[in-house]
Amino acid sequence: MPEGHSVHRIARQFERHFEHVPVAVSSPQGRFAAGAAQLDGHEIVQAKAVGKQMFLEFDNGLWLRVHLGMYGAWDFAGDITVDATTASANGRMGQTNQRGTDLAAHEHSLSSIGAPRLTRLRMSEQEKLEPDATSFPPEPIGAVRVRLLTPTAVADLRGPTACEVQTIEQVDAAIAKLGPDPLVDDHAAGEERFTAVVRKKSTPIALLLMDQSVVSGIGNVYRAELLFRARLNPFTPGKEVPEQTVRGLWRDWVKLLELGVQTGQMLTMDDLSPEDHRKALASRADRHWVYHRTGEPCRICGTPIAMQELGGRKLYWCPKDQA
Known part of the structure; x- marks a missing residue:
């Protein structure tokens, strides 16, 4: 999608x-x-x-x-x-x-x-x-x-x-049924709205990020990558995620969405060397931290990346870095 x-x-x-x-x-x-x-x-x-x-x-x-x-x-x-x-x-x-x-x-x-x-x-x-x-x-x-x-x-x-x-x-x-979109809504107001909704929910954060009434535009790729970048367990209930972590998710979404619109691709790895940057441009296999990498070693700790169905979609995460 x-x-x-x-x-x-x-x-x-x-x-x-x-x-x-x-x-x-x-x-x-x-x-x-x-x-x-x-x-x-x-x-x-x-x-x-x-x-x-x-x-x-x-x-x-x-x-x-x-x-x-x-x-x-x-x-x-x-x-x-x-x-x-x-x-x-x-x-x-x-x-x-x-x-x-x-x-x-x-x-x-x-x-x-x-x-x-x-x-x-x-x-x-x-x-x-x-x-x-x-x-x-x-x-x-x-x-x-x-x-x-x-x-x-x-x-x-x-x-x-x-x-x-x-x-x-x-x-x-x-539009009123949709959550905030960083390219439409004021960033500060969007952050407050997103944070307030997430912090009230007992739903796992991985499902909340895909709920378009909570935040607009996030799909399966960005969901997995945002959670890894935050080192956040995807099954954590929203109300148990620290407020600063929730705010960090919103700010990271602002960054990744703007980059995606500018470039046309979802490059979710930062601070790449020139060689790794070239690899990321050439292949999705070198572009993401965890998405679509089931069983492959985590790029940080080497633990095999896990995958399971959640809400009808495949969820990818590192069992160690996102414990």
Whole structure:
């Protein structure tokens, strides 16, 4: 499932390439035909991400709410912006398999470096360049729930958990159910809200971090890595976690989310040597402390990394460093 940084990056695509021009909205699959008719021909005036959900505001006062869920993805094509890291990484970046360059690289339009304007990019939990389109707009691929088309760019949505037209009242209600997002909420206020909620709960902290009503945007990768970075036992009830540790989790989430949005990948290890940094860019196996490393030695103490199902998802931790 895409985590918070991915959804914010998708919203950035809409900000840069779809706002303030008329958008042709259709449903090639047919399942969103009625909703598409309400939005067709109107301009997008705002793209907003909160946690794992994205909201597109149209100039007629209606919004499109999208939650990608486990299987959703946006396919972009046309004269679109792609990270320089993606271009130099042979089209692969994201949580699982980026081969790339320096994390300090920022986004640039591929057209500015001589690439064709019919660039195609898939954005979900990973970001991957697809073969260039041969015509514009390209034919929809697969079961496209909704297509958003401008004279220069197209976005196709496939497989979302949620895709619906909402009023501003409904949008406000949906956002009110979500926990604080460091890229939306004031950091200090978000820290206070997160800390107050966690410190009242008897639920294990590993479950609280994945609860979108407690904090927005954290998924399985960031959950495991945040807990290890805090050296915190994932099964500790929230109310038993020291207040300063809870505050530290929030501040670390602020740091990792901002880094993920900037770079497009979840690099959760700090202070790497130049050689280790290159390895981390080349392979997920060298990018994380504990995530997806079941049975492998802890990078700190050598204890085999443990894994068990918790809340329907795989939880990874070090039994010694997080005792």
